[in-house]
Amino acid sequence: MRAENYQQQSHPPSNQFELNFGPNHPGIEGNYALQVEVEGDVIVKARADGGYLHRGFEKLMEQRLWIQNISLVPRICVPDPSPMEVCYSMAIEEISGIEVPERAQWIRVLQLELSRIAAHLFTFGGHAATTGMYTPMYWGVADRDLILDLFEEFTGGRIYSIYNLPGGVRRELPDGFLDKVSEVIDYIESRLPEYDNLFFRNAVFIKRAKGVGVLTQEKSLEMGVTGPNLRATGLAFDLRRDDPYLVYDKLDFEVVVEEAGDAWARTLVRRQELLQSIRIVRQVVAALPDIGGELRAPIPNPLAWRVPAGESYARVESSKGELAYFVVSNGGEKPWRVHVRGPSAMHAVQVLEELVTGGRVEDVAQTMFSLDACPPEVDR
Amino acid sequence: MDTQIFTEISLSEILVELLLMPVIAFLVGLVMVLWMRKIGARVQRRIGPPLFQPLYDVVKLFGKKTQVSHGVVHDIGIVMAMGGYIAAETLLPVPGMNGIAVYGGIITLTYLMMIPSLGLALGVGQCANPNGSIGISRALTAMLAYDIPFVIIVFGVAFHHETTNLVEIITQQQQAGIASWGAVQNPLLALAGLATLQGMLGKQPFEIYIAPAEIATGPMVEMSGKYLGGLFVMQAFQLYTAAVLYVSLFLGGGESWFELLAKSFVVVSIPMMIAFVFPRYRTEDLVRLFWKWPVMIGLLGVAFVG
Amino acid sequence: MNLSQFEAWLADIDHRIAGVEVTASNLNKRRNRVDLPADKLVLFLEAVKGEASFVHLSAISCVDWIDDGEFELVYHLWSYELNQLISAHIRVSRDPGEYQSIYDLYRPAGFFERDIHEMYGLYFHGAPDMEKFILTEWNGIPPMRKEFDSEEFVEQNFSWQEYNPEWLKELVAEGGGVVIPCEEQRFSRSVATDHGIDQQHSNWSGCDVSSKLCRIDSKYRGGD
């Protein structure tokens, strides 16, 4: 054989093989894939593979009217859809200079926080299920359903509420709704000790979660991690407090911080944020009856509305992290460009790849769920 | 007494028993599967499956049209997994039927109970699915982990009763009521036995080799149709075998079927109640745990065996 | 650096880096807009990261200004110390469609640049990974470019479910039902031209809308 025809064949060692986590895999959140190379039990290389949930949202939004897109945006993050429509509305309001009436702002806060509680309850269940404990998932999803019932009552949709308009909210709260909210909130709070006993004080779970997927504060700043994952590394940063939108600056709540930065710390942050959200909802429920006024600022005929030319960057703290909409208008009937900065775009791709590498096969799913990655945000 | 047992049984009776014992074991095992799923449902605050669900599952799986086989060894593996337990049933004395228990004894039974795991390893190895390979290597590691305390316990019990004959062990326990039960005589061994039972059934926190979220149910990943049905049958046998063996070793077996079944269901409830409120350990934690506590307790128990 | 120092720093930046222009600044709303020539971006980012503590790259957005033949790249930067946002706008020519990566300054850029590359076809030199991520099964032109008509693609490649039950046929025969041919559906259909935004505007001005709505209405009423 001539030298130039010789092709070197590399044989990886026999204990090294490829493993596909996803897209059809119970250890993956949603429809997402992670191709890992495993050496024994240790992962030497990981590569995220997205796009399974790609619908071309940004293209679709350029083809539809400003108002039509309100029903489109919640679909970008399914477990926590409310921040999407609020954020999109905020971006339009900023461009067109609409002042949102105060009552609408309080109602939006109520919606956002209920959605956050629902999303966190969902995440616990998923995280517990990746370590083999299914009971928290069964409990969490069932309790989350009570909040979905609330959503159904006041917005009409269980998951996708489509309740916001640029300029305010669509409808007044139903009669006696606030009492129901407090009832559900009280119930969920009374359930928390049971979750603690089952899940957060479970010795086996603590043993599994501690030290898994450690993000240092330095690294998370470098890689653009936001939200609960950033707070779990010891940096007290919350858009609700530090870049306040709506009426969050009038509300009393704490920014929860944990130091360790591992899966356990991230879960603990979410657990405590649940309490903070309950606290905020209580304040809103107490304050809402005294706040009167309009539900929405007057906007032009939405079917022929030309939002003035301009751009804005609206940010909201969703349950996953910093959610941002960059909206550009050229004065037309349809948005010229809407860029969705999903929080998971950061921690579900680069961060996940990095955290998983060097870890163990059994911790892949746990790492992903503890980061609370939401693939549709990545794919859009 | 020994000679009496040997002489009284005719060949035809033995043949009937050999046929009947696995069938009964299978049916009781199915009820145990249902029991397990019902307990899980109650813990998770829901209703759970209907009464005949395990039977529906098995019949449906065997009735699937396409049966994807990955080769002869794959077939043999499943047969071994089921056959190991079927053979084990004939060595487990139940009220009115001793099968061939008097000839086999507890040592043979211990060996037979390892065969299913080995059979599974053979069958899964043929599938060439990395998830399955990881799963089966974990399963074998787990087997290694719980078999050491298991052997110690078996040794301790045999030492206590001075025989390896299960029929003899049961008869000795039944002679003086509860006071002569293994659980009263050797509480430490019984305790270690409970931990081993959990591992043997592969329930959380020792569920590492199934682990749906990690390796997509490990050994079962490539099983379809009758292969999965075989594994469902195996699970029913497994629950029955483990529970009845525990009852025979520590709770005096059963003088009547009612007694035996009542005891077995109580025994099998314990690991199930634990299973639904715990996550799973990692492999190395599992091995460490099994070689530490059950082994230590078991050895202590052996030391106190009088 | 505190807020007043930042204000001074921002006022001074156009003297230090030629071409940088602070076009809008609202410290109370925490939004600042900066326009700069494309070749000064890295210089500006280094300054803004090193001197003014803007360590968080929130996003890189790409806007396709097809009529100008340019891509606008917007770098959104956030400072955890000042709680201020800077949006740095640059324009890159659409034609060769290439620019340089800022991955070595901001690691999140890796994701955004990869995304922009597959959605717009704008290549970033020096980026660690320009492979496809989302559109691995896509062979056409980058879909987010304005000249790509998504609807035309859909019409060519997919077919629609027929739904024409008997009761609907009867209704239509009587003159009822809402029958709007696809090309007349106003709110979703964009007129297919090269990039026919203008035509779209002229076609669908306000008065046109009402007349069309009326027509649909009359069709409704026809059924009674």
Add this chain to the structure above:
Amino acid sequence: MKEIKVENRREGNILSRVFDELNEFCRARSLFILHYCTGCGAIELPPVMTSRFDMERLGVQPMVTPRQADILLITGYVSIKTLKRVMLTYEQMGSPKYVIGICSCTVNGGMYWQSYATAKKLDEYMPVDLYIAGCMPRPEAIISGLRSLIRNIELGESNNWKKYYENYDYYLGNQQKLFGDEWQTPVDVIGEAEHYGLVGEGTYGEHTEILQRVQQPLKPLEMRL
């Protein structure tokens, strides 16, 4: 209850007919759902599965790999990238298998009808047994959908999986249109159809010819030590 059609039952002696009845009875009551969240409708599946609606009451439970599953739930839109994987999964499932299209997007593209990235009519690529429309359908709707599937199976009316074998050429043609002519899956559908006696008029055709031309035989996995 509807009368059970006789021609649906396999002919033969009484014993085999009784056996078939039993088989169908059990099959209707034990359905394993493939745990694959293809789209956003999947968010309503956890409530269906868990404590509040508890689909285990119907004998339906999630399974993690296609080999073990009977039902393929397409929960919402399928992007083209997902559709490829869905096809692979569908072909790996053991028959009889059932496909349920949840959400409006599986019927006609739903609100993503303009999107370049999602497939519009699921029925073109695989035979669908049941649609549950809605965006997204409530858990109650999913449960009632499952119930009607159960009824159909019991009556022997849900035999759409046979269509895939009998009209393989049609389905393959649509797949090739979307994925290109090089498209092939590791499952030898024609071989299976021949083996199980399900060859129909539409099994062979121009598209299967293309497939046979471009198909590269699967190699056995390399064993390394």
